[in-house]
Every structure is written in structure tokens, then in C-alpha cells.
Amino acid sequence: MTATLEGPGTTAVPLRRNRRFQTLWAGSAAAMLGTCVADTAYPLLLLAMTGSPTVAGAFGAVQFGASVLFGLHGGAVADRHDRRRILILADTVRLLTALSVALALAAHRLTVPHALLAAAAIGATMAYGGPSRMLALRAVVPPEQLRQALSQDELRVNGAALAGPPLAGFLLGLGRAVPFLALVLTSALALGASTAVRFDSRPGPRAPADGPEKGAAFAGLRYLFAHRVLRDTVLVAAALNLTGSAMLLTVMVLLREHGTSAAGTGLALTGEAVGGLLGALLVTRLHRGLSPGALLLAVAWTGALAFALPALAGGPAVVFAALAVTALGVPALRVMLDVLVFQRVPEEMRGRAMAGTMTLLMAGLPLGTMTAGLLLDRLPAPTVLVLLATALAAALLPLTFGRTLRGTSWTE
Template sequence: MNGVREMTTTTTEPAATPVPLRRNRRFQTLWAGSASAMLGTCLADTAYPLLLLAMTGSPTVAGAFGAVQFGASVLFGLHGGTVADRYDRRRILIAADTVRLLTALSVVLALAADWLTVPHALFAAAVIGATMAYGGPSRMLALRAVVPPEQLRQALSQDELRVNGAALAGPPLAGFLLGLGSAVPFLATVLTSGLALGASVAVRFDSGPGADKPADGPAGEQGKEKGAALAGLRYLLAHRTMRGAVLIAAGLNLTGSAILLAVMVLLREHGTSEAGTGLVLTGEAVGGLLGALLVPHLHRLLSPGRLMLAVGWAAAVAFAACAAASGPVLVFAALAFGCLGVPSLRVLLDVLVFQRVPEEMRGRAMAGTMTLLMAGVPLGTMAAGLLLDRLSAPAVLTLLAAALAAALLPLTLGRTLRSTSWTE
């Protein structure tokens, strides 16, 4: 999200024509660094569990990597937003990328010396999670701080390509590199971390309210008051349009994480191989990539509230379609369809934050939202596991579709969301 500033009228000079986004060196450099960081995360999310499984033969230990990484992100998430609002965001980003690079390098050296242990790998998981918590808000703000307001949606659409492209390429690339040698995917994470760090060092950007002020000054005092870490999230929830976007996104994250486990069980019951299941699950990333191209069109066609409701109902239809699907191709198509509108919803929330959240609170607003959305992942997965112990996969998918529809129905019938506009 780029820093949106009000235009002043104290001069009669015509505003300069903004440089086309493709020629905006600062944005493209930061975007390339962010894409490298995201690809490294997706590589690590697959490579570490596979390596731990090979080292120990224990699925529990392999799964512990994701649990530790996720736990660290949630644990430090709100504090990361507070730090982004109090200190120089560029320095925070450089520090986070440096720590991540050194951690990745330590794993490569340990593998080369045959010294890698489970505690070392889990420590790396905690570091990755923590650097996401602290570097994530600053990286998001940096990307959006180097483009003019009129190019905001275009920039955010390109950023969605980064997210979904990494999600699509990361897992198969990790498996391929691991086949070349146990250290190869981790060398790749060193490279991606180095590229991300290089971009952070190379580009200067508006570093936020704490950039040029002492820690004990006005900016340094932000976040010290009681409950300050939640101030950004409270601000979002107090505004009807932003509250709707946050709650619908959280609901989609919760049910979306549940549907993945149910789909895995469904495909196994259909006799789909593990490799085939992996390909089917890429339907989400494919839908996201296509959806990123639709962002400008959907934002022109629909008001914020109608767009939120359309994305939510599309997901509910996709859940029901998965339950009725007779094979992996139809499940893939349903997942892709359900994710077509998700990039537009994320961009919508991004735009609203920069239009309506004060500069000194944006880091906390982002961090609070990210933490809320991430919290739905383990809850959804756990709920799906409990349901699948008692019900068939199609029944669970139908139940999830019905639950999402029940939550959306009162919002759809009411006028609060449907009457919102981009300019309110």
C-alpha cells in the first residue's frame, strides 16, 4: 500500500504527470525484492518440512515447522505493527531482511557440515515467522509509498501477482530443488533473501512518522499508550466499510483453510494421487493470478460493499461445487473460481487503509488485520479435522458453504454494505 497524501492547493503550478508504473524504478525494485522474499517463504514452507521428514521420519516434527513459524508470526504480529508506526520503516525492513539472510545462511552451512539439527530448523522457523511479523508491515508500506495515489490500484494489482505467483511456483520448485540435493533449496532461500535485502538497501522511501523523530518524541510516544497495539484494528472495525472488508476476509480465511483439508480428504476418496492432489490445490493460486488481472475492472464495476459480497458468495458457491464435484478437474475449477475475487478484496482493504487510516496508525492497522486473518488458519484447520472425524468430506464442504452463506445473508439483505461507495 502506498502512502496516500492529500493534495494541497497552495500553488497554481500544474501537477507533474506521474511516471508510468513500469518505469517507476523504486517501485519495481522494491516489488522485485518483495517477490523474492515471498518466493523464499514459499520455498521454505515446503522444503523445511520435507527435510525434517527425511531427517526424522516423523510427520509431527515436519508439521512443527509450520506451527512454530505461524506461532511466531501471530505472537509478534501486533508488536510488529507498533514498531512500524514508531520507528524508521526502512531500517526495520533492512534489519528483518538481514536477520533472515543470516538465518538461511546458517542452515546452508549446517547442512554442508552435516550439523543441522531439529532445534536449529525450528529456530529458523521462529526467525522466519518473526521477520514476517516485523518486516511485513514495513515492506507493504514501502511498496505503496513509492507510487502516486492515482496508480494505487495498478500497483496493488501487480503486488497480487507477486503473492499468487510465488504461491504457485514455490512448492513445486522446492520439491525439484530438494531432488538436486538437500542444501539446494536452502541455497535458493539465501539467494532470495539476499535479493530482498539488496532491494531494501537500494531504495529510499517515505519511512513513516518515526523516521526523523526521536523515540521519545511524538512519534516515539505512539504505541506506548495502553492498548496501542490494537488501535489500528479498532480503527478499521469502527468504520462500516472497512469493518465489512476485514470481517469478510477473516471469514474467508477461516473457511478457506478448512476447505483445503476437506478437499484433500475428498480427493483421496476419489482415488487421486498425492501429486494429483497437489496440482488440484494449485487451483487457488491460478484463480488468484487470474483474479489479479481483474482487479481494476471489478473495482470500476462494483462499489466496495457489493464487491465484498460478490467475493463472499463466489466462495460459498465454490465450496458447494467442490462438494458436488465428481473428479479432480471440477474441484480445480471450483477452487480457481472461488479465488478469482480474492485479490480484489485484498486490494480493496489496502485502498481503504490508505484512504481512511491516519499515517501514524497504518502499520498497526496492517499488522492487526494480518494477525486477525492468520488466526483463522489454525482455527479453520482444527475445525475441519474435528468435522471430518464425524462426517464425510462432501458433507463437511456443504456445511462450510452453508455456514458462509448464513453469515453473508444478513449482510446481503441489509443496506449498510450495499450502499457504500469508494468516495465516502
């Protein structure tokens, strides 16, 4: 799975001249931007069609449910079948889904069940295409360029998160079908990249028992939790996702109580994407200066402290700053987890390990939002923020004073 050199006996080309990586990266960027546009355009469309916030929210719930439902199986499929074909199939389904919605809108025939089926299809393509896309990007770069490649990939993720929602709103203002025509275009670009680039897409060798083994889809999770450093890293990242999603809802309520306009709230919430973009530029420096354990604890403790900032002064500027500071170290943490998986998980199990990690991280999003909603029904928003910061800090204390993380290194 190397296939990153120009020819036998040659050295690896610079990443910026690696056409296969840059093509796959551009396709992945298009797919991510399309996902972020869809996450905003579909609920807004359903709200306009029905006037029901419940129906509008159902799109995200169905999409998320499909991603979680098929997530672990998607990793198992990536470890057993040709990953390039999986990626092409997922991008094709995404393209056909977007095209069906655009045509239905053009004919004034779109229904709520059709939109919810689209949500399920998008969630499923994320579950099956996600691990294969991640492995594809990593298959076309040599090991020494992995961190640089993953840092560029973080720019894709955070850039799409920053541009997607406002772009969706702008396109929807031009016409109901316009955002979905844009989704057809982004899906076509992703499919074109997946089709154009060839890479070593064969799964790794399987152990004899790995074929019909019951519960094989959970093998990646079992491996992660059997390795102390990987387990602690995944659990801390999941805790950050859970408390971070709870923080987002809480600061929305806090800003509303302070009389902040909807536009002002939206601008304040972009702090997360801005921090992520800046953090993507710091990945290499943070990895050089800190061991994996030190980096994990530094990012997590920074998040715990930043959660409490809006409780002291809840204006939009403070919320923006708190979200930006929280997100600043997240790209380095995600790249660190990716590097550790590639260093310590056997190749034949990486798809399942990545899928298991993605499923755990995604599960924290609705759980955090639900927890925040229950707390906000009973407590003021500043108190909820302090509780979130305290809970995260309490979870970090055993890891901070333990020896497992402090003794980690990049080369072990």
C-alpha cells in the first residue's frame, strides 16, 4: 500500500506534486463541502416545506442514525473488499441521491419521505465510503509525508465546515433546487477523483478466523481498547466531542439570553471552524514539540478551561474566542490518532479501527446535545458550562496523574 514513488529507486515526490494525493484530496474536499452544504440545506428546505422544526430536525437524526448503524460494518467491508470500488460505489450513490432530489424539486414533486430516504442514503455512504476514503488518501503518500498529508486533510475538514452553512443559505436564496444542483456537482467531482486515481486498494491479508468470525465488525474496537494508549486517546477524543457538542447548544442559549441576534450567534459559532483552520497549520509544530500523551492532555485541558470562559462573560466575542481556542488543538489530536492507528494497528484491521473510532466520536454528538438540553431545562446556561468543564476535568485527572500517557512516544 505504498505506491507513492515515481519509479523504482526514486525518492518520494513532494506532496504538492503528488498528483494522486492531490486529486483524491480535491475529491474528498468536494465531498466534504457537499456534506456540509447538505447538513444545512436539507433542514432549511424541509422547514420551508412543512413549517415543522421536528421534520427539519429529522433529516439530521436519520442521517446520523444511518451513519452509526452501518459504521462498524463499513469498516469491516473496507478490510475485506477492494477499497477503490467501495469508494466509487459510495460516491455514485451520493451522486444519484443528490440528482434525484434536484429533479424532484424541479418537477415540484419532492416529498418528506423522499428527503428522509436521501438522509439515510447520505448517512450510509458516509459509513461505507468514509473508511475507504481515509485509507485511499493515506495509500498514496509515503510514511514520512503522512503528517503533512493529514494536516492538509484537516484544512479540507475545517474549510468545508466554515464555508458549507453560509454557502447553503446563499444558494437556497437563489432557488430551492440550487443547493441540490451544487450537491450534484460536488458529488460528481468526488466520483471523478475516485475513478481517476488508482492505488493499492486491496485489503490486507486476513487471518483464517477473520472470515466468518462472529462479531468481526467489532474487531477494530476490541483492538483499540486492548491497547492502552489508543484506548485513552479515543476515549478522551470522544469525551471532547460529547462535551463540545453540549457546549455548542449551551452557548446558543446563553447568547439568546444576552439578546444576541441570530446573525451574531452564527458568527460567534464560526469560532470553532476558524480555530480548526488555524490549528491545521500548527499540527507539525505541535507533534514535534509534544509526545502523544502530552499533546492529548494539553488539548483536553485547554478545552476544559475554555468551556468555562463564556460562563464568566457570555458575549459573542467571548464565545467565538472560547470555541476557537477549544478547536485549535483538535486537528493535531485527530492527526495524532490517525498516526497512532497506522503505527500500531495491523493493516488488515485498519478499516475497522477507523470505523470504530469514527462511530465512537460521532456518538458523542447527539448524546452531548441531549445532555445539555436536559441540563438547560433545569439550570442556567453559565452553570451548565461550569458543570461541563468540571466533568471533563474530572475525567482527565486520572489520566494526567497516571503513567500510561506520560510515557508514550511517537516511535514506540
